[in-house]
Amino acid sequence: MPFPNHIPTKTDIENTHERISPLIHRTPVLTSRSLNKISGAELFFKCENFQRAGAFKFRGATNAVLSLSTGELKRGVATHSSGNHGAALAMAARLQNIPAYIVMPRTAPAVKKNAVKAYGAEIIFCEPTLQARQETLDNVVERTGAVFVHPYDNYTIIAGQATAGKELLGEIPNLDFIVPPVGGGGLASGTALSAKYFSKGVKVIGAEPAGADDAFRSLRDNKIYPSVNPQTIADGLLTSLSEKTFEILKENLENIFTVSEKSIITAMRLVWERLKVIIEPSSAVPFAAVLENKDFFEGKKVGLIISGGNVDLDKPPWNN
Amino acid sequence: MPFPNHIPTKTDIENTHERISPLIHRTPVLTSRSLNKISGAELFFKCENFQRAGAFKFRGATNAVLSLSTGELKRGVATHSSGNHGAALAMAARLQNIPAYIVMPRTAPAVKKNAVKAYGAEIIFCEPTLQARQETLDNVVERTGAVFVHPYDNYTIIAGQATAGKELLGEIPNLDFIVPPVGGGGLASGTALSAKYFSKGVKVIGAEPAGADDAFRSLRDNKIYPSVNPQTIADGLLTSLSEKTFEILKENLENIFTVSEKSIITAMRLVWERLKVIIEPSSAVPFAAVLENKDFFEGKKVGLIISGGNVDLDKPPWNN
Numbered sequence: 001m002p003f004p005n006h007i008p009t010k011t012d013i014e015n016t017h018e019r020i021s022p023l024i025h026r027t028p029v030l031t032s033r034s035l036n037k038i039s040g041a042e043l044f045f046k047c048e049n050f051q052r053a054g055a056f057k058f059r060g061a062t063n064a065v066l067s068l069s070t071g072e073l074k075r076g077v078a079t080h081s082s083g084n085h086g087a088a089l090a091m092a093a094r095l096q097n098i099p100a101y102i103v104m105p106r107t108a109p110a111v112k113k114n115a116v117k118a119y120g121a122e123i124i125f126c127e128p129t130l131q132a133r134q135e136t137l138d139n140v141v142e143r144t145g146a147v148f149v150h151p152y153d154n155y156t157i158i159a160g161q162a163t164a165g166k167e168l169l170g171e172i173p174n175l176d177f178i179v180p181p182v183g184g185g186g187l188a189s190g191t192a193l194s195a196k197y198f199s200k201g202v203k204v205i206g207a208e209p210a211g212a213d214d215a216f217r218s219l220r221d222n223k224i225y226p227s228v229n230p231q232t233i234a235d236g237l238l239t240s241l242s243e244k245t246f247e248i249l250k251e252n253l254e255n256i257f258t259v260s261e262k263s264i265i266t267a268m269r270l271v272w273e274r275l276k277v278i279i280e281p282s283s284a285v286p287f288a289a290v291l292e293n294k295d296f297f298e299g300k301k302v303g304l305i306i307s308g309g310n311v312d313l314d315k316p317p318w319n320n
Numbered sequence: 321m322p323f324p325n326h327i328p329t330k331t332d333i334e335n336t337h338e339r340i341s342p343l344i345h346r347t348p349v350l351t352s353r354s355l356n357k358i359s360g361a362e363l364f365f366k367c368e369n370f371q372r373a374g375a376f377k378f379r380g381a382t383n384a385v386l387s388l389s390t391g392e393l394k395r396g397v398a399t400h401s402s403g404n405h406g407a408a409l410a411m412a413a414r415l416q417n418i419p420a421y422i423v424m425p426r427t428a429p430a431v432k433k434n435a436v437k438a439y440g441a442e443i444i445f446c447e448p449t450l451q452a453r454q455e456t457l458d459n460v461v462e463r464t465g466a467v468f469v470h471p472y473d474n475y476t477i478i479a480g481q482a483t484a485g486k487e488l489l490g491e492i493p494n495l496d497f498i499v500p501p502v503g504g505g506g507l508a509s510g511t512a513l514s515a516k517y518f519s520k521g522v523k524v525i526g527a528e529p530a531g532a533d534d535a536f537r538s539l540r541d542n543k544i545y546p547s548v549n550p551q552t553i554a555d556g557l558l559t560s561l562s563e564k565t566f567e568i569l570k571e572n573l574e575n576i577f578t579v580s581e582k583s584i585i586t587a588m589r590l591v592w593e594r595l596k597v598i599i600e601p602s603s604a605v606p607f608a609a610v611l612e613n614k615d616f617f618e619g620k621k622v623g624l625i626i627s628g629g630n631v632d633l634d635k636p637p638w639n640n
Contacts, residue, residue, distance in 0.1 A: 309596035
């Protein structure tokens with residue numbers, strides 16, 4: 001069933017959640033007295049690292065695949081992705097027995113390449129530039145007739161990502177804030193829509209690496225800046241906002257906090273050590289934002305979206 | 321309220337569970353399609369790495385502290401421990417505002433020493449031998465009048481550890497097997513009692529490192545062998561059975577499987593990578609036993625007790 005081509009409404013997100021629920025995990029919300037004590041806030045970690053394919057991206061990808069027409073299903077789906085969206089789309093396609101073509105930069109982490117391969121997709125490698133990505137993808141689409149599923153400039157995807165925040169709000173209804181990480185803005189814009197539709201005034205604050213702060217600058221100056229030479233270990237947050245995510249975020253995001261690389265590593269290690277769960281660097285960015293802004297979050301109930309857990313176990317960043 | 325000095329009955333374990341429930345976490349049971357596929361069994365991971373103080377040991381320690389008389393509470397508790405029992409007893413004591421004295425080998429992992437310290441206990445270091453442990457502990461008890469809480473040769477402790485298996489059986493009632501790791505046998509004997517009392521024929525199979533296989537040999541030959549110079553990365557499983565745990569295990573344990581160090585590391589890494597949770601090497605021993613005995617467990621529903629998650633993040637064993 002084709003997805004409506006407008007900013008997802010409350011009903012669109014409810015329908016999306018119903019449609020994808022049989023395929024996704026309803027991920028747990030974890031808490032830690034010790035991390036509450038360290039941060040001074042009351043934290044609720046929505047653990048999308050336990051989502052299928054290891055990241056929230058499976059929500060949007062599943063919604064995209066389930067929204068294809070019969071003719072489109074035959075030709076399959078294609079995308080470019082530094083990792084998690086590619087793996088998610090590969091798995092979502094496999095569950096419907098349709099082909100998936102994933103354009104990946106050669107520099108993507110091995111764990112993410114292996115996941116895409118394991119889910120049976122065809123990988124097409126490219127140089128790690130936006131231009132190479134796009135050209136390679138265009139060639140793939142021309143060759144195969146597959147439907148391009150953009151990682152975030154796509155309302156179907158955004159509605160899927162919104163369901164993580166919707167679940168969190170359903171489980172912990174009296175939150176003050178939700179903090180998602182901001183890369184291309186798919187998760188952040190979905191979360192902001194869910195907060196608007198499914199809560200009474202929960203504010204959404206994006207968290208972004210200072211070394212990849214294009215979204216912060218874009219919202220400040222009200223124009224989309226490209227992400228030029230981003231420098232961060234948060235490899236899921238290297239991309240810039242798109243027209244669709246920018247449009248939603250500028251209306252619905254309370255603020256964006258940027259964080260240092262040092263804070264990201266500290267936050268990531270604390271989550272591994274105290275919460276006992278494996279998260280990737282991008283997932284540590286919201287907790288890093290809390291640690292860098294203790295006065296702001298003091299005594300508040302804060303939902304943090306742990307976006308994924310696909311990390312190279314040979315190279316935790318504190319061992320570099 | 322003093323705990324009865326006999327093998328815990330069904331009622332003893334039920335009472336224990338009720339008594340400690342306000343203080344312990346009811347830990348989640350996680351599953352992974354990918355680990356099911358790799359193992360050929362249907363696996364249910366009871367995640368005591370999410371327990372307070374990071375290990376199942378908090379269950380028994382809490383039961384021990386709550387069983388002290390008014391006079392005993394004043395003098396506090398003492399124990400020797402390579403780590404998790406010490407941290408658990410320290411935290412359990414702190415929650416009742418009583419003193420705790422923990423004798424630890426100098427060689428214990430830093431993360432475990434730090435935990436005991438953070439929970440406000442007094443640490444007394446000793447050489448890493450059974451004799452030094454015992455002598456140091458005797459001195460502490462003489463000096464302070466504290467009550468010695470043995471890590472496992474203690475029915476109060478065993479009844480506490482039994483509640484992990486009881487919860488697992490309550491949540492997944494149709495298991496075929498439960499596999500706990502075997503060190504001193506506190507968790508294994510508690511689990512075996514819970515399977516006897518709270519299931520219809522679930523079999524308990526211990527898992528032990530081949531490099532520390534004293535329990536395997538003890539049960540085979542029907543006499544307690546000391547653990548002499550054990551060689552394993554599973555630092556929670558270095559101790560030998562005691563009279564009380566041996567007595568319970570020889571009646572109630574179906575079998576013990578021993579596993580190689582290589583399997584332990586493989587299993588630990590798979591759990592980090594696929595289940596996305598941090599487990600310590602001892603916790604990987606049950607899954608290693610499944611991986612080494614695929615024919616035996618094929619198609620079965622198997623509960624695995626993840627005993628703890630206190631591991632030095634600087635030194636995952638695959639980086640050595």
